[in-house]
Amino acid sequence: MKKNWYDYLWIVSLTYLILGFFNILFAWLGLLCFFIPLLISIIKGNKGYCNRYCGRGQLFGLLGGRFGLSRKKDIPHWMKSKWFRYGFLIFFFIMFFQMLWNTYFVFAGADNLKQTVTLLWTFKLPWNWAYHGTFFHPGVAQFAFGFYSVMMTSTVLGFFTMVLFKPRSWCVYCPMGTMTQLICKVRNRKE
Amino acid sequence: MDKTKRKKRKAFVEQDMCVSCGSCVKVCPLGAIQIVKGIMAQVDMNKCVGCGKCAKECPASIISIEEVEEEYNEKKLV
Ligand code: SF4
Ligand code: SF4
Ligand code: SF4
Numbered sequence: 001m002k003k004n005w006y007d008y009l010w011i012v013s014l015t016y017l018i019l020g021f022f023n024i025l026f027a028w029l030g031l032l033c034f035f036i037p038l039l040i041s042i043i044k045g046n047k048g049y050c051n052r053y054c055g056r057g058q059l060f061g062l063l064g065g066r067f068g069l070s071r072k073k074d075i076p077h078w079m080k081s082k083w084f085r086y087g088f089l090i091f092f093f094i095m096f097f098q099m100l101w102n103t104y105f106v107f108a109g110a111d112n113l114k115q116t117v118t119l120l121w122t123f124k125l126p127w128n129w130a131y132h133g134t135f136f137h138p139g140v141a142q143f144a145f146g147f148y149s150v151m152m153t154s155t156v157l158g159f160f161t162m163v164l165f166k167p168r169s170w171c172v173y174c175p176m177g178t179m180t181q182l183i184c185k186v187r188n189r190k191e
Numbered sequence: 192m193d194k195t196k197r198k199k200r201k202a203f204v205e206q207d208m209c210v211s212c213g214s215c216v217k218v219c220p221l222g223a224i225q226i227v228k229g230i231m232a233q234v235d236m237n238k239c240v241g242c243g244k245c246a247k248e249c250p251a252s253i254i255s256i257e258e259v260e261e262e263y264n265e266k267k268l269v
Contacts, residue, residue: 048229061214
């Protein structure tokens with residue numbers, strides 16, 4: 001099959017994760033993975049992001065496929081149920097807003113910058129090596145730490161389910177995937 | 192032999208459970224699967240040869256390869 005330029009976007013996803021080890025402020029770039037899929041689904045009413053451009057899906061597909069890191073077993077039924085998918089979407093967003101709330105406190109000067117990356121919403125890893133100060137407000141860095149935590153958490157979860165089940169198992173419960181599908185459903189029903 | 196009774200293998204998607212990730216589209220060698228309106232995958236019965244690549248790849252494991260009679264196929268497409 002012919003490869004297109006967008007079949008290599010997994011390199012971008014990988015680079016993003018690596019850059020976060022050197023300078024946490026790069027985490028801001030991750031906002032693209034939030035806004036591009038949303039805009040495509042809202043404006044064009046399709047899942048072009050998932051279907052073509054998402055580097056994360058490609059990365060899991062590659063690691064689990066060509067690199068053989070996946071058992072390639074069926075995902076348990078409950079994980080593909082609507083309850084779980086929408087439930088996880090809601091949970092993910094609650095945690096996301098909590099992160100924004102913490103960032104707000106730092107912006108407001110009510111809290112100090114915490115140079116940690118929180119994995120799976122629980123484990124706080126010291127990450128001070130990737131912080132070299134900022135020209136901006138410490139809140140800018142706090143958001144970067146928070147956002148990178150979100151990206152790392154989803155990568156870790158996706159990696160586990162990749163190993164246990166099919167390579168792209170993350171796509172079954174990926175909040176961005178679920179949300180863009182929901183937007184497409186609502187949008188295309190109206191037409 | 193009656194031609195219309197010949198058995199063929201085709202892919203069937205449990206569309207209600209589809210997460211429209213497009214993993215199946217990427218692996219189909221014949222371009223026989225499409226994502227319709229970002230909601231679910233749809234197989235083009237005329238193109239599908241039932242190779243099963245999509246079924247293997249689908250992270251939700253909702254594609255099955257079933258034997259169908261050609262006649263039934265044609266009816267379904269009308
Ligand atoms: S479901 Fe998530 S990880 Fe999978 S392709 Fe879509 S955005 Fe990427
Ligand atoms: S069975 Fe093979 S030809 Fe048919 S849709 Fe799946 S990948 Fe394509
Ligand atoms: S791989 Fe499975 S879940 Fe994903 S779009 Fe195809 S049929 Fe739907």
